[in-house]
Amino acid sequence: MQLIISAGCILLIVLWGIFSPSSLSMVFETALASITKNFGWLYLWTVLGLVVFAFFLAFSRYGDLKLGNEDDEPEFSMGSWFSMLFAAGMGIGLVFWGVAEPISHYMTAPPGVLPGSPEAANAGMRYAFFHWGLHPWAVYGVVALAIAFFQYRREGKALISESISSLPWAPIRRMSGLFNVLAVIATAFGVAASLGMGALQINSGLHTVFGLAVSNSSQVCIILVTTSLFVTSAVTGVTKGIKILSSLNMIVALVLALFIFIIGPTVAIIDTLTNTLGSYLSEFIRMSLRMTPFRESQWVGGWTIFYWAWWISWSPFVGVFIARVSRGRTIREFIIGTVIAPSLAAFIWFSVFGGTALYMEIWQHVPIAAAVKLDASTALFTMFNAMPFGLIMSIVATLLVLVFFVTSGDSATLVLGIMSTGGNPDPSAKVKTIWGILVAGIAISLLLAGGLKAVQTATIVFALPFTMVILLMVIALWRAIREDWNEQQRQERELRRRLKQMTAQEPAKPL
Template sequence: MPTFLSAGVIALVVAWGLLFPASLGATFDQALSAITRNFGWFYLWVVLALVILCAILAFSRYGTLKLGAEDEEPEFSLGSWFAMLFAAGMGIGLVFWGVAEPISHYTSPPPGITAGTPEAANAAMRYSFFHWGLHPWAVYSVVALAIAFFQFRRRQPALISAVTSALPSRTVQRLAPLVDTLAVIATAFGVAASLGIGALQINSGLGTMFGVPVSTTAQLVIIAVTTALFITSAVSGVERGVKWLSNANLILAGLLALAVFLLGPTVAIIDTMTNTLGGYLSDFVRMSLRMTPFRDSTWVSGWTIFYWAWWVSWSPFVGLFIARVSRGRTIREFVIGTVLAPTFAAVLWFSVFGGTALTLEIAQAAPIAQAVKADVSTALFSMFSALPMGPVMSFIATVLVIVFFVTSGDSATLVLGMMSARGNPNPSARSKILWGLLIAGIAGSLLLSGGLKAVQTATIVFALPFTVVILLMAVALWRGVRDDWHEEDRRERALKRQLRQMAAR
């Protein structure tokens, strides 16, 4: 039932976008404005609470619990595991926004800061760390940990509803089909929007290197070719296609970042990271709860709240995928691997790319801000043009986006296949192919109708009810972890008593 209902909603929105794109855009823009205006505070409090919950789970006595049997070993090596969760969680986004976001904040900073000043540059980097650091990964981690906990310790299916149904409330249990429907819709639209973004940046990269015209036709061809690639990868299975591509992703991204670090303003990058990390940590709480009640500004809603809703909308997809590849790890290892390690990687990425772009813009008057204003997808290539070996790095970046495109697509088809197969961790090839074609169709049809922005907005709108679902998952996870730890503690004490009695005899 949830699969048919979600497919019907998806088809309805796509048809609406094709037939009446202006109406779709206006409707969801109004909904987004109302949500960010009236529920912005809700997003801020919920996401901060998830960060706190992750810290408690990782560094308390509960961190020793294992996701599976006590003698169970992880299915994937630490390197492959991290590569897969990082590629699924933020791959395309980091490449797309690594230059564009700091430059955007520099030219249009938060309220109270003058654009184009050193203060604006510092704030630009600080908020880039904030938007891609601990908070988004805490959202992913709680959802993934809840699914993995109930799947591997309680033998429940890999479904969002399996977690919420663990709560004693019968009302919540009756809403299980609705919960799974929201998860499928959020996943399909979130991934389709990211595939559209990826197609735009690949098109810009090919245009920079080979003169390929930036057009909807070229972007549709890119979607068709990369869809064939990610469906092939998804059908080959997690142990082969997804793992190999994710490892290749991590290596390519590392090489590209190293090249920019060495060829760019190396000392300025190190100084930027040091200064920004200090500012991020010292302003952590203030940024986490920042609203502008006495100022006429849409900056917080347009950036922070928009991002928080975006991460929430991606969380069922990323959470289910991370849970699928995390069996055998302890809760402490899981949280550190899914929150602290990716945050550090994002800090490095934005320090290298954002720090380089701002230095070139400020010190060498490189026209990067102008490029961002004209077309955000060209920001990265505009920066490369101001560096040595720019064409080579543009080529590597384009390949990286393609590989991230494929890994996001095959991860999404796996997760949607799992959802439609009632949590089966190894869905059929036919199911993966059908879902792969569907999300590619969403991205393509919305590009044709000019409605990519509308589908991004729609994703954020669907995120509001799913935020309540995440709160229910967090409560269920806390209850489950607490009960299992006390049960294991009782068993351990009983075993020690028996050993003492045997020794006394």
């Protein structure tokens, strides 16, 4: 039933976008304006709360609890585990925005900062760290932890509703099916947002390398071809297709970043990382709660609130997927691996790509800002064209986006299949194929309805109801962790008492 309801709702929106893209765009834009104005604060407070909650769990006494039985061992090595969760969570976005976002903030700076100034460059890097650092990974980490905790310690299913159904409030428990449907819809649109951006950047890369025209028809063809690839990969399963592709792409991404670090402005990159990390930490709370109640500005809504909505819409997908590959890890290890480590990786990535782009824009007058203003998806290739071995790097980056596209798509089809079939950990190839086609249809319809802006708008709209679901999951997780911790402490006390009794009852050995 959940499969029929969620897939039916999504199909209606896809058809709407294909046959009447202008009306779909108008409705989403109206909804976006209302949500940004009236609920932007909710996104900010919720995501900051998740950061605090994640760090509290990691470094408190509860961090020793294991996701599973005490003798369970992780299924995947640390390297494979990190590669899969990183590829599923942020792969396409980092490649797309690594250059484009710092340059965008440099040109159109946050309120109170003069565009095109050194302060704007510093703010651009700081907000790139902010938008791709601890906050998004805390959203992923907490949702994934809730799913994994109830799945492996309470022997539940890999569903959003499993944690919420443990709450003592009957009206909430009766809505568990609705929560699963919301999770499926939020996931489908969140994944489509990234796939849409991936199609735009692959199109730009193919234009740079082979001269392929940048157009809607080209992007639709790219989505169709890559959809066939990630559906094929998803059918092969986690231990084969997803694991192999994720590990391969992490190696390619590391090699590309290291190459740019070496041939680019190395000292400037190190200085950028050092300076930006310091300002990010010092401005952490102010950025986390920044709104503009006394000035007309769409900057916070267009960037921070969009990103928080994007991460929230992705959280059920990434959460279920991370939970699927995380059995046997402690809460502390889990939070460090899903929040702190990937945040550090994102900081390094933006320092290398964003720092290089800003250096070339400011000191070498490479027209990267003009490229971003014209089409953000071309920013990376404009930077490569001004560097040695630019064509080779453009080819590698295009392949990188393509494989990230496939890993995100096949992970999404697996998770959507799991959530829409009552938590079945191995949904059929037919179900995966249906979801692959629907996700591709969403990306195509949103691109036709208004390109990247339509994709962003839909993400914010569909993330709002799931924000309330996440808050309920946090309450349920906190209650369950305390219960299990108290029970574990009781069992340990009982074991010590019995050992003490056994020692006392042993007869004294003769001299």
